Amino acid sequence: MNTSAEIIVIGNEILNGDVLDTNSHWLCKQLTGLGALVLRVCQVRDHLPAITEALRSALKQSSLIITTGGLGPTDDDLTLEAVAQALERELELNPQAFSWVQEKYQEFAQKGYVASAEMTPERTKMARLPHGAIPLPNRVGAAPGVLLREGKQIIVCLPGVPAELKDIFQGALLPTLQALFGAGAFAEWRARVACGDESALAPLLRKAVEAHPRVYIKSRAKRFGPDVTFIITLAARGQTREEAFTLLEDAWQTLSQVLHRAGIAILALER
């Protein structure tokens, strides 16, 4: 089964350098933990052709596509229009989404956050979803999330406000993703080694990579200067968590021996 995923982040504020996108980092962590392989994250502007093109490109390679942002009431919220274009579907009023948005504004009006509960065109827009869409309840804000199936592929649209995105992901979306990724599991270990020279680590890592092709092994500088150390990450995917762990055990045995013979001390191993 193909468990590849891709994230499309929508918003000029990201590309103008106003806002640091932390949503995609959080989603990458969640999806990887569920057993997905995240192939790409693309951040694009609030520009219909740019969003549509990003969706089309993602549909060519990923079984799951998650978009963030662009679901709100303003004219530059274009995500659902772009999804409709990319999938060649019509936008239509979704009665379930309409009733959720309506209830939300009734609640907001009662609390005095908004002047009236009237369903204006701007509010109604949040309930106009591509044909066949399943709305996902948002317990924090007004705009529902959206789930679409296109053959075996899944497209999910989440709001850009982090609290809303997390609420929908961990609430309505999680069971669908668990079913999609099934028994897939991901495990990752990190070792800290006393070696100030990544160019000397490279041939040692290569030996472990060659002997354990299913394990991803990578070094990264942790600290610079006289006390420089490197973090070596070992990561593997398996059908079960046990399988992923066994792959890491085997690779670590090779790698630790290779490091030992090269006189490089292992300072810590975080399983």
Next chain:
Amino acid sequence: MNTSAEIIVIGNEILNGDVLDTNSHWLCKQLTGLGALVLRVCQVRDHLPAITEALRSALKQSSLIITTGGLGPTDDDLTLEAVAQALERELELNPQAFSWVQEKYQEFAQKGYVASAEMTPERTKMARLPHGAIPLPNRVGAAPGVLLREGKQIIVCLPGVPAELKDIFQGALLPTLQALFGAGAFAEWRARVACGDESALAPLLRKAVEAHPRVYIKSRAKRFGPDVTFIITLAARGQTREEAFTLLEDAWQTLSQVLHRAGIAILALER
């Protein structure tokens, strides 16, 4: 002149959710400040076809492409190979880059950071650049940055370690970018308004957008709950800073009148 820019972030650690990419945010801020329009940021894995495809796609639309990461000595550092493929050029030993890398390892060996200053294949790899490349000095780490011209387009490869990336950008690269973006200027204002309802703001913003098509106007929630406020961003590009400011002045005049008439208080304006 087309001043579009694009950033390609390379590294599995980003897509696995291990590391939050802050480099692209920093670069977006710098490039926008120089007058560029950042069209897209793509984060891709350490996978040669994925990096090459991202470069080819960027070459179709952007006058400046900056890559981050994948310049180091290990086997999964694939950026320069991907650039060579995308531009159909050969990798070749660059004497200037070789001498910088060599000097750096001599310095590291003298300080005791590394065991020897020998130019191993792994260290030499950092000096094997696509044909026609100009190496950019890195005063922090070993791997030089790389600048390439392809017709009127510019491709720049920077290391993934933030301190190294910033050193090269602000040092060797800045004069080239200033020449590329010329007199282009970007200005941005932010207003905070007392309105708890983005759906009510939407038609008001639309009036200002229609009257001032060269100004980008967007709202974003700042705080939720009973004291919710919205930030309205107004941004414009001009040939000079004065031109960009005049565009914003005019748009703000329209917008502030529209807000006033709708009874929405302006809490702050940050120019």
